Amino acid sequence: MKNMKRVVVTGMGAITPIGNSVEEFWSGVKEQKIGFAPITYFDATEYKAHLAAEVKGFNAKDYMKPKAARRMELFSQYAVAASKEAIEDAGLDLEKEDTTRIGVSVGCGVGSLQMIEKTTRLLDQKGPNRVKPLAVPMMISNMAAGNVSIAFGLRGKSINVVTACATGTQSIGEAYRSIQVGEADVMVAGGTEAAVSEVAVSGFAALTALSGSDDPERASIPFDKERDGFVIGEGAGIVVLESLEHAQARGANILAEVVGYGATSDAYHITSPCEDGEGAARAMVFAMDEAEITPDKVDYINAHGTSTHANDLFETKAIKKALGEHAYDVKISSTKSMIGHGLGAAGAIEAIACVKALEEGFLPPTINYHTPDEECDLDYTLEPVTDRKVNYAMSNSLGFGGHNATLLVKKFED
Numbered sequence: 001m002k003n004m005k006r007v008v009v010t011g012m013g014a015i016t017p018i019g020n021s022v023e024e025f026w027s028g029v030k031e032q033k034i035g036f037a038p039i040t041y042f043d044a045t046e047y048k049a050h051l052a053a054e055v056k057g058f059n060a061k062d063y064m065k066p067k068a069a070r071r072m073e074l075f076s077q078y079a080v081a082a083s084k085e086a087i088e089d090a091g092l093d094l095e096k097e098d099t100t101r102i103g104v105s106v107g108c109g110v111g112s113l114q115m116i117e118k119t120t121r122l123l124d125q126k127g128p129n130r131v132k133p134l135a136v137p138m139m140i141s142n143m144a145a146g147n148v149s150i151a152f153g154l155r156g157k158s159i160n161v162v163t164a165c166a167t168g169t170q171s172i173g174e175a176y177r178s179i180q181v182g183e184a185d186v187m188v189a190g191g192t193e194a195a196v197s198e199v200a201v202s203g204f205a206a207l208t209a210l211s212g213s214d215d216p217e218r219a220s221i222p223f224d225k226e227r228d229g230f231v232i233g234e235g236a237g238i239v240v241l242e243s244l245e246h247a248q249a250r251g252a253n254i255l256a257e258v259v260g261y262g263a264t265s266d267a268y269h270i271t272s273p274c275e276d277g278e279g280a281a282r283a284m285v286f287a288m289d290e291a292e293i294t295p296d297k298v299d300y301i302n303a304h305g306t307s308t309h310a311n312d313l314f315e316t317k318a319i320k321k322a323l324g325e326h327a328y329d330v331k332i333s334s335t336k337s338m339i340g341h342g343l344g345a346a347g348a349i350e351a352i353a354c355v356k357a358l359e360e361g362f363l364p365p366t367i368n369y370h371t372p373d374e375e376c377d378l379d380y381t382l383e384p385v386t387d388r389k390v391n392y393a394m395s396n397s398l399g400f401g402g403h404n405a406t407l408l409v410k411k412f413e414d
Contacts, residue, residue, distance in 0.1 A: 005182065006245075007179045007180060007242070007244070007258045008241070008242055008244050008247050008252075008254045008257050008258070009258065010240050010247050010252040011085075011086040011087060011088070011089035011090025012085070012086050012089055012239050012255065012355060013081070013190075013236075013237075013238045013239075014085070014237050015082050015235045016237075016339050016349055017054060017340060018033045018034075018035045018339055019033075020055065020057060020081075025349070025352070026353075028338065030384070032338065032365065032367045033338060035053040035233065036051045036216040036219055036220065037052070037216065042198050044201065047201055048202075048210065049205045049211065051211070051231050052233065052234075053232065053340030053341075054233075055078070055194075055234055058077075060077040063077070063084050064081075071137075072138065073111075073112035073115055073139065073143070074194035074234075075108050075192050075194040075195075076144050077194075078192045078193075078234070078235060079147065080147055080151045082190065082235075086190075087152060087240060089240070090242075090252060092186070094152060097186070100156055101186065102184065103154065103157035103175070103184040103187045104145045104148050104158040104187070104188050105145065105160075105171045105172070105175035105189040106189065106190055106191065107160055107167035107168060108160065108191065109141070109193055109343040110343065111140050111141035115138050115139035117197060117199060119131055119135045141344075152188070156184045157183055157184055161191075163399045163401065164399030164403060165344070165397055165400065166397040166398060166404065167193075167347065167399065168342075168347030168351070169348070169397035170347070171189050171190055171191050171348065172190060172261075172351055173263060173407055174189075175187035179241055185242060185243050186242045186246060187240075187241045187242075188239075188240055189239055190236065190348035190351075191237060191344045191346070191347060192348075193234050193235065193342050193343040193345040195232065196232055196234050200232060201232060207271060209229050210230060211227075211307065212229065220336055220337050220338075221337065221370070222306065222307045222334035223303075223369060223380045224373065225372060225374075226370070226371050228307075228309075230306045230336065230341040231340035232343070233339050233340030233342040235339070236345050237342075237348030237349035237350075239355070241258065255359060255412070256411065257411075257413075258408070259408050259410045260287030260289070260291035260293075260408030261408070262285065262404075263404065264282045264283045266279035266280075268402050270401060271400050272314075273315070273398050274402070276317060276321070277315065277317035277319075277320075279402060280322075280404045281321035283396070283405055284318065284323070284394065285322050286406070288322075290408075291410065293408075295326040297391070299390045299392050299393060300330070300354070300357055300392075300393040300394070301330055301332045301394045302350045302353050302354050302357075302394070303315055303332050304397050305332075305333070305334025305336050305337070305366065306336060306341050312373075312376055315398065316375070316377070318396075319378060320378075328379065329379070331388070332366075332381060333364050333365055334366045334380070337365075337366045337368055337369070338364075347395060347405065350397070351395050354395050354409050355409055358390050358391070358409060358410070362385070362386055363381055363388065364384060365383050365384050365385075366380045366381055366382060391410060392408060393408075393409050394407070395407045
């Protein structure tokens with residue numbers, strides 16, 4: 001990796017089920033706030049799953065002009081809102097920057113299922129000539145990246161990664177690569193999702209992927225023996241990445257350094273991770289190798305930890321395979337125990353949690369864990385940890401289709 005540029009995080013923005021800013025989100029994590037409640041977006045009485053982690057109190061007009069908001073579905077609105085916070089947090093003066101050197105890498109797992117549902121109903125009831133002109137541009141998932149680029153006038157490379165639940169992590173990883181090799185000086189990167197919809201809830205429930213529990217304290221319980229599926233969530237997580245050179249030249253406040261990224265495929269099954277965890281393990285090893293560190297240097301892992309039987313078991317195996325004996329010493333937790341599974345947004349929000357852990361030396365717990373599973377036998381951090389120096393934090397994401405992605409962030413040292 002000679003002549004690769006160093007890449008740092010200078011700004012962050014978040015829209016989550018427990019707070020609509022990074023500060024609110026992180027305060028919620030520290031308070032062990034639960035973001036789950038009965039679904040309000042549609043009548044879920046007949047559905048197998050009744051809880052979701054919905055974003056609360058979000059008003060698009062607080063972040064953009066009403067006309068712009070009307071031309072975006074919720075997933076795009078979340079992306080623009082979180083990007084606005086991240087750009088402001090980074091102190092980027094876009095009028096003074098060369099915007100051809102600022103790119104966007106904002107992914108979305110599914111785009112707008114709601115627009116597909118509405119348009120299909122309209123087609124059935126009123127025929128093809130009543131379909132809205134903006135139906136397609138509003139539903140397709142690349143519009144998150146497109147709208148962020150348009151909203152802030154960012155004219156560099158613009159990409160949309162779609163790797164299911166690995167989307168947010170891979171979006172940041174690919175942005176990191178783009179800066180390393182000199183394609184951009186700055187990348188606005190992350191993931192967004194707004195898929196609490198009839199199709200998603202019924203579809204995931206049909207796969208037996210969603211928790212059937214109506215108790216918010218026992219619905220998303222990663223690594224607990226009684227886990228029975230995830231709680232669907234939504235939101236967005238965005239980071240501003242810059243080359244170290246660019247950040248220092250403008251006197252930016254550096255929050256952390258990205259030092260490793262690994263991406264692999266299981267080539268095994270469309271929904272189940274590889275049973276021995278080999279693919280996910282390789283992603284972790286790639287990230288550590290790139291950072292040139294040994295496993296014992298990893299202080300914290302924000303696990304994919306979805307609360308499904310398969311994921312939590314196979315991810316545990318993957319961590320053991322990648323970290324060896326250190327797997328039993330490293331602190332691991334799943335913030336999905338508080339905010340549910342944000343699909344394409346999940347990995348990006350979890351990357352933000354890793355940066356905050358480095359900044360504050362606070363390791364978030366896996367909450368509501370009661371019943372140990374003999375096969376998931378690592379340290380899942382059942383109480384917050386505040387007495388450890390945290391230098392390296394890792395974030396894992398595993399997506400349908402066998403996509404695995406790992407990011408490794410480090411406390412910044414000049």
